[in-house]
Amino acid sequence: MADTIYTIPVSEAFEADCECPVCELKKRFENSTVEYFAGPSLMEPDTRIVTNDLGFCGRHFNMLYNSQAKKLGLGLMLDTYMQEQLKRIKKYAQAKDTTNYEEDALPGAEAGEERSGKRKKFSLFGGKNASKPAASQPLVRYLRAHEKECAVCKKLDYTMDRYVDIIFHMYKTDRDFRAKFRSSKGFCVPHTALLLEESGKKLGGSTRDEFRDTVTSLLVTNLERIEGEVDWFTKKFDYRNAEADWGNSRDALPRGILKMTGDTDIIK
Ligand SMILES: [Zn+2]
Numbered sequence: 440m441a442d443t444i445y446t447i448p449v450s451e452a453f454e455a456d457c458e459c460p461v462c463e464l465k466k467r468f469e470n471s472t473v474e475y476f477a478g479p480s481l482m483e484p485d486t487r488i489v490t491n492d493l494g495f496c497g498r499h500f501n502m503l504y505n506s507q508a509k510k511l512g513l514g515l516m517l518d519t520y521m522q523e524q525l526k527r528i529k530k531y532a533q534a535k536d537t538t539n540y541e542e543d544a545l546p547g548a549e550a551g552e553e554r555s556g557k558r559k560k561f562s563l564f565g566g567k568n569a570s571k572p573a574a575s576q577p578l579v580r581y582l583r584a585h586e587k588e589c590a591v592c593k594k595l596d597y598t599m600d601r602y603v604d605i606i607f608h609m610y611k612t613d614r615d616f617r618a619k620f621r622s623s624k625g626f627c628v629p630h631t632a633l634l635l636e637e638s639g640k641k642l643g644g645s646t647r648d649e650f651r652d653t654v655t656s657l658l659v660t661n662l663e664r665i666e667g668e669v670d671w672f673t674k675k676f677d678y679r680n681a682e683a684d685w686g687n688s689r690d691a692l693p694r695g696i697l698k699m700t701g702d703t704d705i706i707k
């Protein structure tokens with residue numbers, strides 16, 4: 440359980456000066472996963488099987504594209520990925536639609552149009568098929584399922600689940616970690632919700648109650664702190680405060696946005 444592959448990054452994230460250690464873990468793992476796919480692994484046959492199958496979402500293609508000084512590796516990967524997807528798209532485009540439309544037929548749709556004198560629009564699939572619900576067509580089903588896939592997101596989802604398990608495991612068993620957890624700046628709003636939800640499954644009895652109190656009070660205390668910093672940021676625009684010290688307010692906006700949304704892209 441307490442595998443160092445997971446415990447070391449978790450400990451390091453809780454030592455980092457940040458507004459959410461879970462966001463920090465996610466950002467670090469996302470960057471290293473993108474680096475992994477942008478590196479020599481792109482040319483490995485096993486990796487190519489995965490990338491041809493899953494591809495990447497727009498965010499991660501974007502990160503891959505921007506991380507590459509030489510675009511040849513990404514180009515080769517995109518080339519075989521598109522070849523594989525084209526093969527599948529052609530197959531699904533020709534696949535016979537086995538849905539029974541008798542059951543959910545749209546009564547009188549075409550007849551009604553004819554009666555009202557509307558000209559029927561030209562349809563690539565023609566006549567009857569034009570009124571079939573699009574989502575039941577094999578090609579649409581495939582495209583919709585495929586657009587949810589991404590080789591980086593898949594690794595990220597899996598690893599973030601492990602990290603959350605490890606956070607709870609270390610909280611239960613490691614005194615030093617619990618102290619680090621308590622003295623952290625807490626978590627962003629979405630990760631606070633995640634930890635509170637998971638605490639029901641991962642902890643019991645008094646430890647669970649104590650964990651929930653800790654996470655909740657970390658959220659409130661640190662929201663008050665950042666809100667104060669955002670407030671001072673706005674007051675600094677008043678000429679009477681021009682000479683006053685910025686305090687911690689210079690970067691209060693990105694930190695406030697991260698705290699409220701869990702979006703780490705805002706932190707430069
Ligand atoms: Zn977060």
Ligand SMILES: [Zn+2]
Nearest residue numbers: 496499589592
């Ligand atoms: Zn992705």
